[in-house]
Every structure is written in C-alpha cells, then in structure tokens.
Amino acid sequence: MTNSSNIKNRYYQSYNDNQSLLPGLELSWIKRLRDDAITQFNQDGFPDKNVEEWNVHPCKGLSDTFYDPCQENNYEIDVKSIEKKDSNCLIRVIFLNGKVINIEHDTLPAGIKVNTLSFYLKNNPEFLKGKIKSANEYSEVRLSNIIDSRPQSIVALNTAFHEDGAIIHIDKNIEVPGFIELLHLGECEENTMKHIRSVIFLDKASKCEVLENIKQHKNNNVVFTSNVTDVHVSEGASLSFVRFIEGNSKNLHINNVHVQLDKDSKFISTSLINSKGQARAETRVNLLGENSSSKINILMMGTNNSLQESLTKVKHSTKNTKSDQIIRIILDENSRGSFQGKIRVDVGADGTLANMSGKSLLLSDNARVNSKPELEILADDVRCSHGVTVGSLNAEQLFYLRSRGIPENEARKLLINSFGNVIINNISTNLAKRAKNLMLEDSNKND
Amino acid sequence: MTIALEIKDLHVEISDKEILKGVSLNIEHGEMAAIMGPNGAGKSTLASVLAGKEGYTITSGSIKYLGKNLLDMPIDERAAAGVFLAFQYPVEIPGVATSAFVRTALNAQRRHRGESELDGIEFLKLAREKAKELEMSEDFFQREVNVGFSGGEKKRAEIFQMSMLSPTLAILDETDSGLDIDTLKIVAAGINNLRSDKLCGIVITHYQRLLEHLKPDTIHILADGKIVKTGDKSLAILLEEKGYQGIIEAA
Ligand SMILES: Nc1ncnc2c1ncn2[C@@H]1O[C@H](COP(=O)(O)OP(=O)(O)OP(=O)(O)O)[C@@H](O)[C@H]1O
Ligand SMILES: [Mg+2]
Numbered sequence: 001m002t003n004s005s006n007i008k009n010r011y012y013q014s015y016n017d018n019q020s021l022l023p024g025l026e027l028s029w030i031k032r033l034r035d036d037a038i039t040q041f042n043q044d045g046f047p048d049k050n051v052e053e054w055n056v057h058p059c060k061g062l063s064d065t066f067y068d069p070c071q072e073n074n075y076e077i078d079v080k081s082i083e084k085k086d087s088n089c090l091i092r093v094i095f096l097n098g099k100v101i102n103i104e105h106d107t108l109p110a111g112i113k114v115n116t117l118s119f120y121l122k123n124n125p126e127f128l129k130g131k132i133k134s135a136n137e138y139s140e141v142r143l144s145n146i147i148d149s150r151p152q153s154i155v156a157l158n159t160a161f162h163e164d165g166a167i168i169h170i171d172k173n174i175e176v177p178g179f180i181e182l183l184h185l186g187e188c189e190e191n192t193m194k195h196i197r198s199v200i201f202l203d204k205a206s207k208c209e210v211l212e213n214i215k216q217h218k219n220n221n222v223v224f225t226s227n228v229t230d231v232h233v234s235e236g237a238s239l240s241f242v243r244f245i246e247g248n249s250k251n252l253h254i255n256n257v258h259v260q261l262d263k264d265s266k267f268i269s270t271s272l273i274n275s276k277g278q279a280r281a282e283t284r285v286n287l288l289g290e291n292s293s294s295k296i297n298i299l300m301m302g303t304n305n306s307l308q309e310s311l312t313k314v315k316h317s318t319k320n321t322k323s324d325q326i327i328r329i330i331l332d333e334n335s336r337g338s339f340q341g342k343i344r345v346d347v348g349a350d351g352t353l354a355n356m357s358g359k360s361l362l363l364s365d366n367a368r369v370n371s372k373p374e375l376e377i378l379a380d381d382v383r384c385s386h387g388v389t390v391g392s393l394n395a396e397q398l399f400y401l402r403s404r405g406i407p408e409n410e411a412r413k414l415l416i417n418s419f420g421n422v423i424i425n426n427i428s429t430n431l432a433k434r435a436k437n438l439m440l441e442d443s444n445k446n447d
Numbered sequence: 448m449t450i451a452l453e454i455k456d457l458h459v460e461i462s463d464k465e466i467l468k469g470v471s472l473n474i475e476h477g478e479m480a481a482i483m484g485p486n487g488a489g490k491s492t493l494a495s496v497l498a499g500k501e502g503y504t505i506t507s508g509s510i511k512y513l514g515k516n517l518l519d520m521p522i523d524e525r526a527a528a529g530v531f532l533a534f535q536y537p538v539e540i541p542g543v544a545t546s547a548f549v550r551t552a553l554n555a556q557r558r559h560r561g562e563s564e565l566d567g568i569e570f571l572k573l574a575r576e577k578a579k580e581l582e583m584s585e586d587f588f589q590r591e592v593n594v595g596f597s598g599g600e601k602k603r604a605e606i607f608q609m610s611m612l613s614p615t616l617a618i619l620d621e622t623d624s625g626l627d628i629d630t631l632k633i634v635a636a637g638i639n640n641l642r643s644d645k646l647c648g649i650v651i652t653h654y655q656r657l658l659e660h661l662k663p664d665t666i667h668i669l670a671d672g673k674i675v676k677t678g679d680k681s682l683a684i685l686l687e688e689k690g691y692q693g694i695i696e697a698a
Contacts, residue, residue, distance in 0.1 A: 395502075396538050399500050401540070402521075403500075403522055404526055404556075405555045405556035405612065406555045407523045407555060408521070408523065414543060418541060418542025418543045421542040
C-alpha cells in the first residue's frame with residue numbers, strides 16, 4: 001500500500017471512529033451528506049497533477065501527511081483580548097479552531113438571522129436543508145460531459161468532517177446596515193485539520209456585506225484548515241464579499257466559495273490573500289438567472305517561500321449575464337503564485353459579457369508565477385476578453401519617483417501598492433476602511 | 448559669484464556607445480544657463496546623468512555640486528540636496544494620486560534635511576498656492592500622476608512639482624516643447640518666480656521663445672557629445688539665422 005492511499009484510509013477510519021464529534025449525524029439527511037462525502041473522498045483521494053485544477057501545485061503537503069480532523073484542542077482564548085469590533089461591523093462571529101466561540105452584535109434590525117451551524121442543526125435543521133450542498137453537486141462537468149468529482153476532494157472532506165460554521169440568512173428586501181464579519185482565529189495541535197462550513201443566503205432584493213477574515217494561527221504547528229461557503233443570492237439581491245486570508249509559514253488553508261446567482265442579482269467579491277505558508281482560494285460562480293452579474297477581484301501577495309493559489313470558475317448559464325475578473329499577483333523572494341481562471345459560456349447563454357484581466361508583478365528573480373486563463377464558449381453572441389501579463393517594477397517609474405527625493409524603498413512600496421490599488425479601491429463602502437486597515441497591519445508585520 | 452556646479456571632462460557611455468565625449472561646464476550661483484543642440488547630441492543624457500539615472504557608464508570626468516561629488520550620491524539624496532529634473536517625457540504612474548506623490552516627495556526631502564514634515568493641511572495650502580500661480584485647476588491633485596494628462600499638462604505638472612520642491616539646481620529638459628503660447632508664458636513666469644541668487648538653472652531647449660522669457664545668462668551649444676560653443680543670448684539669435692550646422696562649422 002502506498003503512503004498516500006494509507007493516509008486516505010486513515011481519514012476514512014477517523015470518520016468512522018469519531019462520529020460522536022460530528023454534529024447532525026442523528027439526522028438522516030445530514031448522515032447521508034457526510035457518508036456520501038467520505039465515500040467520494042475515499043474514491044478520489046487528494047487531487048494529483050492529473051487533475052487540471054491542481055496541476056500547477058498539486059496539493060503540496062496534503063497527500064503525504066495525516067492531519068487529524070477530530071483532534072480536540074485545549075487552547076482557550078479570552079474574548080476580551082481580541083481587538084474590538086469595527087464600528088461599521090454590525091455582527092461579528094468569532095471562530096476559534098473551527099468552532100464558533102462568540103457572536104456579538106449591535107441592536108439587530110428585523111430580518112437578519114446570523115447563527116452557528118451547530119445551533120441550527122440542534123434547533124432548526126429543516127432550515128438548512130438544500131442550503132448545504134452535497135459534495136458531488138460541485139463536481140466539474142467537463143466539455144466532454146464527463147462529470148469529474150476529483151477536483152473537489154477537499155470540499156468532500158469538508159462536507160464529511162465540518163464541525164461548525166456560520167449561517168447568514170437575510171430576509172426579503174432587507175438591507176443590512178454595516179457588514180458581517182466572520183473572524184477565524186486558530187491555535188491548534190500539530191498536524192490537525194479543521195473544517196468550517198458556512199452558508200450565506202440572501203432572499204429577494206436584499207443587500208449584505210460579509211467579511212471572512214482568516215488570521216494566521218498563533219502557534220507554529222502544522223495545520224490544515226478548509227473553509228467552504230455555500231452562497232445563494234436570490235432575485236434582485238446583492239452580496240459584497242471580502243475574503244482576507246493570512247497564514248503563518250506552517251498554515252495550509254484552502255478556501256472554497258460556491259455562488260449561485262438568480263435573476264438580476266449581484267455578487268461582488270474581493271479576495272486578499274497574503275499567507276506566509278500555503279493558501280488556495282477557489283471561487284465558483286454560477287450565473288443562473290438573467291441579468292445577474294459577478295465581479296471577482298483578487299490580490300495575492302507572496303514573500304519568503306509562500307505559495308498562493310487562486311482558482312476561479314465563472315459559468316454563464318443563461319442569457320444576458322455579466323462577469324468581471326481582475327487578478328493581481330505580487331511576488332517577492334522565493335514565493336510562488338498561481339492563477340487559473342475559467343470562463344464558461346453555456347449553450348444558449350447569448351448576450352454574455354465576460355472580462356478577465358490578470359497581471360503579475362515579480363519583485364525577485366526567484367519568484368515564480370503561473371497564470372492560466374481559459375475560455376469555454378458554447379454560445380454565439382458573446383463578448384469575452386482576457387489578458388494576462390507578467391512584469392517587474394518599471395525602472396523609468398522608479399527613477400521618476402526617486403528623482404523627486406523619494407528613497408528607493410519607499411518608491412518601490414509606492415509602486416507595489418499602486419499595482420494592488422485597483423483591487424483595494426474597489427471594495428464596497430462599509431468594508432473599504434476595514435480592508436485597508438487589515439492590509440496595512442499586514443504589510444507592517446512583514447517589514 | 449562662485450561656482451555651484453562644476454562638470455569636468457565628462458565622458459558617458461550607453462551600452463558601449465560613447466554619448467558624452469568630454470563635457471565641461473561651470474554654473475555659478477544664481478546663473479541660468481541654456482543648453483541647445485541638435486537632436487541626439489546628448490542633452491537629455493547629460494540631464495539624466497546629473498539626476499542620477501542608472502544605466503549609464505561614466506568612463507571619466509567628474510561632477511561637483513556645492514562642493515560634493517554628485518556622482519557618488521544616490522538619486523534621492525541628490526534631490527534632497529536640491530537637484531530637480533523636469534523630464535522631457537514625464538513618466539505616468541497609474542494608481543498614485545498626484546498630491547500623494549508630491550507630498551511623499553516633499554516630506555522625504557524634508558526628512559532627509561532634518562526638517563519637520565508638512566501635515567495634510569499645510570501641504571494642501573502650499574499646493575493650492577502653487578497651483579494658482581501656474582493657473583492649474585486643483586482637480587489634478589487627485590488625478591493619477593501624469594496619467595491621461597495632455598502633453599502641455601504634463602509639462603505644467605513638472606513645473607508645479609518643481610515649485611513645490613523648490614530646488615537649487617533645476618534642469619529643465621525641453622519643458623517648452625508642446626506648450627501653446629499662453630501656457631509657455633505661464634510656465635516661464637513659474638520658473639522666473641523661483642529664480643534667486645541660490646538657484647542654478649539649466650534650460651534645455653530648441654527654441655528661442657522660452658529664452659526670451661527666461662533671459663539666460665549663458666548659452667551653450669552641445670553637439671555630438673561636446674560643448675562646441677558658449678556665448679550670451681546673442682548666440683541664440685545667431686542660431687536662428689544660421690542653424691546648428693553653420694555654428695558648428697564656424698566653431
Ligand atoms: N538607452 C539607450 N540606448 C542606446 N542609445 C541611447 C539610449 N539613450 C539614448 N541613446 C542615444 O544617445 C544619443 C543622445 O540621446 P539624448 O536623448 O541625450 O539626445 P538629445 O540631445 O536629448 O536629443 P533630443 O533633442 O532629440 O531630445 C542618441 O543618439 C540616442 O539614440
Ligand atoms: Mg532630449
């Protein structure tokens with residue numbers, strides 16, 4: 001038996017041995033969801049380089065180490081020691097090691113429901129039905145019509161092992177004043193794995209801003225975390241979603257967001273990825289309703305030996321939908337970055353408008369980037385554009401700034417920031433300041 | 448008067464090709480010198496070497512400014528010491544607002560000289576004053592540096608930066624090219640406003656018109672990497688009549 005299939009078996013074993021730790025198993029539909037997922041994982045294993053979504057950096061470090069998904073953590077944290085909630089933040093959900101430890105909020109207007117997954121499983125499981133999708137629903141449908149579940153192995157593992165999550169439900173016509181923050185803190189035992197499963201559901205004509213804020217773990221243990229979020233934006237509703245992912249050099253984080261967009265709805269997302277370890281963010285958007293639109297902005301920053309990856313799949317399923325993607329990658333030292341972006345326009349999805357622009361800035365000779373834009377266009381009346389460029393800091397610009405008296409370091413910083421500004425300056429109102437401060441904190445930390 | 452800038456037998460190569468072939472030039476405190484010369488003579492090269500641009504090989508010669516060896520100083524230190532180059536082709540910096548850029552530059556220079564930095568309000572007050580002198584609309588403070596500026600706007604923005612940074616050695620590389628007659632007047636007045644017994648000016652131009660406004664003390668003709676003739680403003684008039692070829696041949 002090879003090492004990797006040996007490890008695969010240990011996950012299967014662990015699932016069977018630790019059922020008492022996994023919430024909701026007494027419900028038959030949850031049990032089926034989890035059972036199917038572990039079966040799928042057991043079949044597919046971790047994706048290797050033969051899976052196109054993973055062929056740049058095939059799951060480095062995952063297939064040869066067993067990360068215990070059911071390890072109890074004895075770390076505690078004093079909620080009072082956590083920095084205070086931002087003034088524009090209406091509700092903050094704090095996670096520690098994969099479990100919600102606190103929810104704080106100002107006076108809540110009616111129509112806004114935010115609680116934990118475990119709360120709903122205990123008190124109102126029916127509410128979750130259909131909102132948490134089974135892993136195989138997210139399988140890739142290849143051009144040959146073959147259904148390929150292998151790229152979604154991590155989602156399957158998450159579906160089997162998730163312990164908690166945040167459930168956000170916004171009623172019809174409600175506009176949430178301020179943003180909702182999901183703050184993820186961690187301090188885990190060596191070689192553990194934590195899965196979080198969240199749901200964001202916006203009912204018709206509602207409006208909401210959500211920040212998923214993933215902090216680096218406090219200690220230096222090797223930890224794998226996976227956050228999967230199922231998003232549904234109903235007719236005429238609009239969701240602004242910001243993901244901020246940092247990590248220390250021992251953190252491996254994989255983040256999956258699956259978005260379903262109904263008629264006239266909007267999804268505007270910004271991902272800021274700045275891990276010193278490994279981080280992978282996947283964004284899959286399905287434009288299911290006419291006149292729906294999606295904006296995906298991604299800024300990845302790498303230093304040292306870090307690896308940042310981003311995968312987007314935008315599927316235009318019906319007529320007159322629109323998507324935009326702006327990706328910026330800044331890599332220094334020995335860091336690695338990769339971006340895979342696919343735009344798929346289904347048969348009959350005429351009137352599709354789709355743009356993708358990817359630019360990478362390499363600050364060191366040893367940094368490496370890999371960009372792979374892909375178009376699959378099966379409709380006729382479609383306007384698509386995509387462009388990717390890779391460059392280093394512009395010497396003329398650097399000279400111009402320095403000739404005005406700006407020291408080299410500061411001039412470089414100014415140019416690097418200006419490269420990322422197109423992403424930072426496009427964040428929705430309530431979240432803009434918070435996101436900028438997070439970026440600032442982070443860049444100061446790196447100095 | 449005493450010599451502020453002293454260029455001695457300067458030889459400069461770019462990718463193994465000699466561009467400056469022994470330039471010597473002295474400029475005194477308060478002097479405004481004009482440099483004229485045919486296309487490709489090396490005027491911008493000289494300006495870039497003064498400002499410290501990389502990519503040039505100085506094979507021999509020296510440049511001293513206020514007693515210091517300029518060639519040993521990093522680009523930003525030269526600026527803090529008072530060197531300012533108005534670019535022949537100002538560079539666009541997308542994503543950086545003009546006011547943020549100028550404020551960063553001004554405060555970096557002040558810091559370097561051990562002076563206190565200007566806060567946002569003090570800076571804005573100064574910037575408004577200077578923009579008004581140059582009859583520029585304040586809209587451009589928020590615009591990205593030189594992005595989408597017309598040719599004339601770029602040149603005017605260079606002079607705005609210069610008056611904000613108040614240098615002691617100003618090198619203006621074809622600041623007049625692309626300016627309409629009215630703008631040329633405004634820009635010339637902006638330059639004249641900065642004149643003092645401390646400011647050394649080097650004005651690179653192809654045209655008599657700017658010189659009529661600036662009334663330079665000396666005019667130097669740079670041809671094929673060398674100063675071939677030096678004179679007063681009558682030289683510019685002679686040049687209009689005879690062209691470079693006539694003057695170079697006579698020299
Ligand atoms: N990076 C470079 N590589 C090779 N040759 C260069 C480079 N930069 C300048 N040169 C050459 O050096 C010579 C002098 O150029 P420079 O720009 O200094 O001329 P100039 O006197 O300013 O001309 P103009 O009046 O047209 O502005 C030219 O022949 C030019 O082609
Ligand atoms: Mg020139």
